[in-house]
Amino acid sequence: MTAENKVITRFAPSPTGFFHMGTLRTGLFCYLYAKKQNGDFLLRIEDTDKIRSKKEYEDDILGTLEWLGIKYDKFFRQSEHLDNHKIFLNQLINDGKAYVSKEESKDEPGVMREVIRFRNEGEIITFHDLVLGDITVDTTDLGDFVIAKDFDTPLYNFAVVVDDCEANITHVIRGQDHVPNTPRQILLYKALGKPIPQFAHIPLILAPDKQKLSKRKHGEGVSVRHYRELGYLPDALLNFMALIGWNPGTEQEIFSLKELIEVFDIERVQKSPGVFNVDKLNWLNKEYIKLLSLEEQERWIKEFLPESIHTLPHFTDERLHALVPVIAERIEKFADVKTMAENGELAIFFETPKPNKELLQFKGSTPEDTKMHLEKAAELLETIAEGDWNIEKIKETLMAYADTLPKRGPFLHPLRSALSGLEKSPDPFTISGVIGKAETLLRIQNALNIM
Numbered sequence: 001m002t003a004e005n006k007v008i009t010r011f012a013p014s015p016t017g018f019f020h021m022g023t024l025r026t027g028l029f030c031y032l033y034a035k036k037q038n039g040d041f042l043l044r045i046e047d048t049d050k051i052r053s054k055k056e057y058e059d060d061i062l063g064t065l066e067w068l069g070i071k072y073d074k075f076f077r078q079s080e081h082l083d084n085h086k087i088f089l090n091q092l093i094n095d096g097k098a099y100v101s102k103e104e105s106k107d108e109p110g111v112m113r114e115v116i117r118f119r120n121e122g123e124i125i126t127f128h129d130l131v132l133g134d135i136t137v138d139t140t141d142l143g144d145f146v147i148a149k150d151f152d153t154p155l156y157n158f159a160v161v162v163d164d165c166e167a168n169i170t171h172v173i174r175g176q177d178h179v180p181n182t183p184r185q186i187l188l189y190k191a192l193g194k195p196i197p198q199f200a201h202i203p204l205i206l207a208p209d210k211q212k213l214s215k216r217k218h219g220e221g222v223s224v225r226h227y228r229e230l231g232y233l234p235d236a237l238l239n240f241m242a243l244i245g246w247n248p249g250t251e252q253e254i255f256s257l258k259e260l261i262e263v264f265d266i267e268r269v270q271k272s273p274g275v276f277n278v279d280k281l282n283w284l285n286k287e288y289i290k291l292l293s294l295e296e297q298e299r300w301i302k303e304f305l306p307e308s309i310h311t312l313p314h315f316t317d318e319r320l321h322a323l324v325p326v327i328a329e330r331i332e333k334f335a336d337v338k339t340m341a342e343n344g345e346l347a348i349f350f351e352t353p354k355p356n357k358e359l360l361q362f363k364g365s366t367p368e369d370t371k372m373h374l375e376k377a378a379e380l381l382e383t384i385a386e387g388d389w390n391i392e393k394i395k396e397t398l399m400a401y402a403d404t405l406p407k408r409g410p411f412l413h414p415l416r417s418a419l420s421g422l423e424k425s426p427d428p429f430t431i432s433g434v435i436g437k438a439e440t441l442l443r444i445q446n447a448l449n450i451m
Ligand code: GLU
Pocket: 012, 013, 014, 046, 160, 173, 174, 178
């Protein structure tokens, strides 16, 4: 590919709020499109709105892209290009294609201000949108639109065109909310004598209530950082976002970023809005959790494990390590670790519970039956060597006996209750596997002591 026909896309978020999920999806499609054609992906922070743009939001965008592993080939801020905007404003004025107009300010009634307007001759513009197809607009209706509030304050449509020309952008990929801006921008490209890029306007994202995903209606659930804080994996989030408004045309649903680059095809982006389905995100994230190594699962779990668990009397890294597969199997996202802790599902692994006589007894069993079953369980568990102590082996040993009984409940229930002290808990094999042989036998003994 030569430098002249190299694909260059740009992602142009405005730093006026926390990084929005819809904005992320736009950025992802710009990235995938560029990388698929071995092109460049540029990040331009559109900070010309001096009042609403904040450093905090820019940092959020940059930090999030880094977390997601989306790398850009160039970075700049629109505000760094003000001199350039001025040069082109002057060019248009000198060519008679724009003019200074003195008019009453909208913001300050009675005050006369100078604005710069584009001299719109009014023509019929047709452009081919890579997603929406041919779009034809009679620009007469747009009138002489304002392109700058003054020489230091260019407006969006003008600044974007100048910046896109200067960066040799070949493909402008953005949300469908920008379709009405495109005819204005095409008029400006023509007036500046610059080549017009290709456009692709991607569908909006709707919340499950079929309303546009917005902070006002859907709260924190619209920002990427919300999902990061909940412990979704970056790759799962990217995979999920790629599938909103686009599909590969096959049954495959799990794609790494590298695979997405390979299969992404802008022709397959749908015209109609995509729906943000959290259940699907949870499903995908769980699939990604399963794909992590034990070490990675452990690292994530540690990050979300509350301090209240670390300070329990029998907390050791070794025991937590044994618990990793148990937790990983039960969660959809890593913040669920906190929920498990809050529900008391984790403390039982790190402190010896007080046995509860009522809970120990299976309905219909006598205290004598309960005692006998607990003694039998202890006897069977004693036969397992320390080196063989694992959930599978424990299950095999106990079930071989439980299956000889008319019912398993009277045998397994007191054991589970002795090990957890709770009405509801993981099964006894899992608990013993994690807490180890000595602690298991101790808990059974504690239960026997109160029978
Ligand atoms: N800054 C605009 C936005 O955040 C994007 C403009 C564009 O892509 O042309 O929606």
